[in-house]
Amino acid sequence: MAIETMVTPGGVRAVMEGLAATYRGRGSVELGEPYRVLVSTVISQRTREEQTTAVSQRVFARYPDMASLAAADEKELLVLLAGSEYREAKGPRLIAMATILLEKYGGRVPDDIDALLALPGIGRKTANCVLIYAFNREAICVDTHMHKIANRLGWVTTKTPEQTEKALEVVMPRDLWAGSNRLFLQHGRAICLSGAPPLCSRCPVRPWCAYGQEPTARKR
Ligand code: SF4
Missing domain, CATH: 1.10.340.30 (Hypothetical protein; domain 2)
Structure with missing residues (x-):
């Protein structure tokens, strides 16, 4: 598959759609009291x-x-x-x-x-x-998974989740903000691991990922 542009609204949307298709129903926002x-x-x-x-x-x-x-x-x-x-x-x-x-x-x-x-x-x-x-507000809830994956994707170059939140507000279309945390959480637990090499060969969004395209990156 061809490598798409990494940080365009279209590229970001392609990643989010790929994650939503993989972790079905996990990107929806269920409101609570x-x-x-x-x-x-x-x-x-x-x-x-x-x-x-x-x-x-x-x-x-x-x-x-x-x-x-x-x-x-x-x-x-x-x-x-x-x-x-x-x-x-x-x-x-x-x-x-x-x-x-x-x-x-x-x-x-x-x-x-x-x-x-x-x-x-x-x-x-x-x-x-x-x-x-x-x-039901438009906001981005950045946890350690989201911080790590956004940096691996090449969407942001940041050192803290707070910096990542601010950078993602620029990169990510607003309609994708609210449901993004649940999708990244699932992806971080299942494939884009912490404390171990990410499982890039199984990743549905690898064509859009900067880390996933690095030949020297540790991958399995
Ligand atoms: S290609 Fe690898 S580093 Fe990139 S999002 Fe997928 S698992 Fe994570």
Whole structure:
């Protein structure tokens, strides 16, 4: 197959369509209730998907809304968070976050990036995920998978996920932003691996990938 131009809107769209076809249904955005999206996104930080789902179900059964989470007993919450990484930090942060949202926003989750970033334990990745999955906003949620793959594709040359987010806002058509995280997450887990050579010979988007075209690149 001919090598396409790496960083054009058409090339970017071809990659996203290739990923969407490979990981069917994984690029769609399913909206959730803002309280649950926010809390489960915090629980998901550095935590596997299966654990996130199980822990979130336990937490929501005990604390179904912002008021109950703000009033939570920290020790009890830490027990429920078992399975979520860094729970000792997340527990008090979740309570502090719920307390702030209750006092300042009447228990609502704000649909504003700066207001979200002002909350304890909320970085750009979490804030953007909340904007996408709770409020259907156009945003790019850049995690380590997306940062790594965007650099391998040659779309960006960046050192941090925050830099990648800004660079992708220029490179990626807006209608592709919201669903991109789920597709890159799947691709990073299945083929474009971290901590091991990416499986380029099995990659559906290799014709559009800078790394995938390098003859000297380590590939298998
Ligand atoms: S060709 Fe290789 S480096 Fe490029 S996206 Fe595919 S697996 Fe990743």
